Amino acid sequence: TEPGEIQEVDMQAQAEGIRTVFSHPTNFNVKHPLYSSWTLWFDSPATKGRNLPQTPISSFPQTPVPQTPGPAAAMGWMEDIKKVISFESVEEFWGLYNHIVPPSQLPQKANYYLFKEGIIPAWEDEANKLGGKWSIQLPKEKNRSQVDKMWLYTMLAAIGETFDPHLTNGEASEPNPQSLITGVIVSTRPQFYRLSIWTRLAPSGVPEDDQLRERIEAVGRHFKTSVLGYPESHKLSGPLATEVEFLSHKDSEKKGKAAKKLIV
Amino acid sequence: ASVKRDISVPPPSALFTACFIENLSEVEYPEGIKSPKAELNANAKDGRFRYDRDFLMQFMHICREKPPTLPPLDVLGIEPIDQSSFAM
Structure with a gap:
């Protein structure tokens, strides 16, 4: 146009x-309402220890307050993560997009977290604790010119609510079914970028979870092919690079041992 | 029918005074602007819509207004590494 x-x-x-x-x-x-309202969060070494009016502790959504160690740990983790803004329309999203620093221009070790309002970007959150994440790691030098578009397309699939094929292909019987997606993250590191899609649920490998596993895999395939633009069978792993991989948050905690990854 | 607005007070920003679209089929887009893919919203209720990327991308160069609620980025530690290639 x-x-x-x-x-x-x-x-x-x-x-x-x-x-x-x-x-x-x-x-x-x-204006065009989004399926869900979203909050953008940010952290980097430069935000550590900064006490700002916007420091999330005061603006925490109603996560069940620290009865258990999990949420308490999340509070500590969230202290250094700054809330940038919340929005609920397509128009507001683009106003933000046009005035914020893209990932290729962020310092090393920075993260943007775009999560549905009411969900904090920590696995301890009620909405995340049974879930997992699709992620891909991309070598920085080769992808510097691509990462901004990849992150934009990732955000658009999230706010447009097109990641979860269960929702977009008419399989869901109830109106306004709950999306599997809770948030998306871009991380910059000295040598690579990482993009992640967080899901509410993660299949545990038992046969009863086959349907969920298929639904999760469809999210991963959509991420790889439609959002990132790779052919479906394309091998991506290499020095500093990974495939598009899914790992439950529970398995992430195990630090490698017995972690069951899905790959698309 | 979905539009209600108090016209006695001049609005600071259309971003905040505009009403949410309740029924996508009531909206007619100017020539050359694509509507959201209809199949994504076949069962949409309560203004909860899904939007395909092609539809969303059309807003990119139009919605340029800085959101009034956006804090100064440097206060949040969001500072571009290469100032010369990034004009605020």
Whole structure:
């Protein structure tokens, strides 16, 4: 679409009083709601120990408060993670996108966490504790020019709620079924980038979980092919690079031993 | 029908005064703008919509307004490494 085209005023829509941002870029009166509201969080070594008005402790969503060690640990972890902003419409997302630093320009060891409102980016959160994550690690030098687009497409699949094929292919019988996705993360490190998709649930390997495993694998395939743009059978691992891999948060804790990875 | 707004107070930003679309089929987009893929919202209820990437990308160069609630990025420690190649 050429920029000129969008200036056209749709007379019919105007007659009905509905003005979108496409016909009225500054004077629109409707906006596109997202399936869920989202919160962007950030951390890097530079944010450590900074005490800001926005420090999340005060802005924590209602996570069940520290009765158990898990949430307490999450509080410690969250102290250095700064809430950037929450948004609930497509229009607000792009306003944010157009004014924030892209991953390729972030310092080393920085992370953006884009999570559904009410879910903190910690595996201890109720919504995450039974889940896991798809992730891919990409060597920095080779992917510096790609990572911004990859992160953008990852965010768009998240906020557009198109990661979970169970939701998009009409298989779900109930209206507004709960999405498997809780959040997405981009991490910068000295040698590589990592992109992750966090899910509410993780298959445990028992036959009863076959359906869930298939649903999780479909999320991973969508991530690899439609979002990151790789052919389905493409091998990605190499120096500093991994395949698109799924690991439950429980298995991540085991640090390698007995960890059952899914790969797409 | 989904549009209600108090017109007596000049709105600071359309981002906050605009109402949420309740029914996507009521919205007509200008020529050249694609609607969201219909199959994604066949069973949509309560304004909970899904949007494909092609649809979402069309907003990129139009929604340029800085969100009024965005804190100064340097306060959060979000500082670009290469200032010359990144113009705020």
